[in-house]
Amino acid sequence: MTAETGVDPLLSRVAEEFGTPAYVFLGDRIETRIGLLKSAFGERFTLSYAAKSNPNPVLLAFLEPRVENLDISSIGEMRLGLKAGWAADQMSFTGPAKRDAELEEAIEGGVGELIVESVDEARRADRIAREKDRRQRIMIRIGPDRVPKGFGDQMAGRPSPFGIDYEQIHEAMPQILALDNLEIVGLHIYSGTQSLVPGAICENYRNFIAIFREVCGRYDLTPERLVFGAGLGVPYFENDKPLDLGVVADDIAGDLDALRGEARFGDTELVLELGRYLVGEAGYYLTRVTTVKTSRGTRIGLCDGGMNHHLPASGNFGMVIHRSYRMHKVGGGDPVGKINLSGPLCTPLDKIGVGVNLPEITAGDVIAVHNSGAYGMTASPVLFISHPMPKEVFAVGDQLRDATRRLGDL
Ligand SMILES: Cc1ncc(COP(=O)(O)O)c(C=O)c1O
Incomplete structure (x- = not known):
């Protein structure tokens, strides 16, 4: 956990100029990542960005010219996407419990595809499309009956709120095909995420392909689109080995x-x-860090932001045993020993680091928690204890732009 020398000057500037707590997003890194995906898969895949992972408006606007599609999961995300310059027809709308009011606004607004997750949703969408004198493009979300081992989170292969179980697809398809105001343009599967195991990712994609072939063949569909829920993971923890995307791409290209x-x-x-x-x-x-104390032999750094802004890093977003995100002290130094880091909330759940090996920590030091570009603030209880929202800063090269959101921006 030594300093990231390349990025530290920029992180220090953000802390000085904008204050803390703060999120910093590096546009150059996103650009590099897009390039990596494009060069690994070539023309085989287009990309759809899942707004749920980070709907910051400046980031959404940055992605618009760089990524083909935007996947939204609420009408709030649709509004954010539109404001950020995305066209409605570039958007797909997933989500297990869409309300009629959301379907109405999405259909009226010209959403590209509705990802239908149940027969009931299809019927409601059909009725709404009829009332609006439209024919709505849809994709059907299928939940496969199995997900290989190696995914941090699983949305299928067990009882699941997401999509139509593959075991029930032949009951559902004729009912959806009979709805005149819907046009089936493709199929969608998102069954597992956060995998760092190329073999598991490819086995999952092969299962998708088998399902796509079977369903399209049976109902004589010539799909415009087939969506592969990527499942590509990031190395959150110290011993995680980053995903080798080249291995995934080489292995799946033939299929x-x-x-x-x-x-x-x-x-x-x-x-x-x-x-x-x-x-x-x-x-x-x-x-x-605002204060460092020793409590019953354990050193604890108390920080100005924590779980209220970054629930996943506090270990309360589906983690069974607490593991600390990768992090470092901005400005560096060699690790000297273990310390716990907690946030400002009055709950023992607010742990940003447990036994992390860091340089000497004193009040005023800034800690940078890595891998915080997705499911950070968007997945956090920002209202709990009524601390201010964190700053958000979007950097391109050494240009910093204030991208801070206020509550109620939706
Ligand atoms: C339908 C759907 N699409 C996209 C995503 C984005 O997943 P990730 O951020 O892991 O790539 C998820 C994650 O839960 C999802 O459920």
């Missing part, structure tokens, strides 16, 4: 090419839907 070689899929756009792999490693959360 994708074989699919595209079939007449039915010759013109199909294959879409990789992802969030954290695009933006996760491009973000840091900066929190300043």
Whole structure:
């Protein structure tokens, strides 16, 4: 956990000029990541950015000219996308419990595709489209019956609120096909995420391909689009080995090419839907140590921001055993020993680091929590204890732009 010498001057500037707590997003890193995906997969995949991972408006605007599609999961995300310059027809709308009011606004607003997650949702969308005299493009979200081992989070292969279980797809398809105001333009699968294991990712994609072939063949669909929920993970913890994207791309290329070689899929756009792999490693959360104490033999640094802004780093976003995110002291030094870091909330859950090996820490030091570009503030209880919202800063090269949001911006 030594200083990241390259980025530290910029992080120090942010802490000085904007104050802490603060998120910093590095546009150059996002750009590099997009380049990596494009060069690994070539033309095989287009990209769809999952706004849920980070809907910061400046970041959304940065991505618009660089990524083909935007996946939204609420009408709030649709509004943010529109404000940031995305066209409605570039958007797909996923989400398990869409309300009628959301369907109405999305359909009225010309959303590209509605990702239908149940027969009931399809019926409601059909009724709303009819009332608006529209024919709405949809994709059907299927939940596979199995997900290989190696994913941090699993959305299928077990009882799940997401999509239509593959075991029930043949009951559902005829009912959806019969709805006149919906046009099925493709299928969508997102069944697992946060995998650092190329073999698991490829096995999952092969399972998607088998399902896509079977369902399209059975119902004679020639899909415009097939969405592959990417599942690509980032190395949150000290011993995580970063994902080797080249291995994934080389392993799956033949299967994708074989699919595209079939007449039915010759013109199909294959879409990789992802969030954290695009933006996760491009973000840091900066929190300043206000006090250092020793409690019953343990050194604890008390910080000005914590779980209220960064729930995942506090270990309360689905982690079973607390593991600390990678982090370093801005300005560096060699590690001298272990310290716990906690935030400003009056709860023992507010732990940003447990036993992290850091240089000497004193009041005023700034800690940079890595991998904070995705599921940071968007996944956090910012109202709890009523501390101010963190600053958000978007950097391109050495240009810093204030990207701070206020509550109620939606
Ligand atoms: C439907 C859907 N799309 C996209 C994503 C983004 O996943 P990630 O940020 O892990 O790439 C998720 C994550 O839960 C999802 O459920």
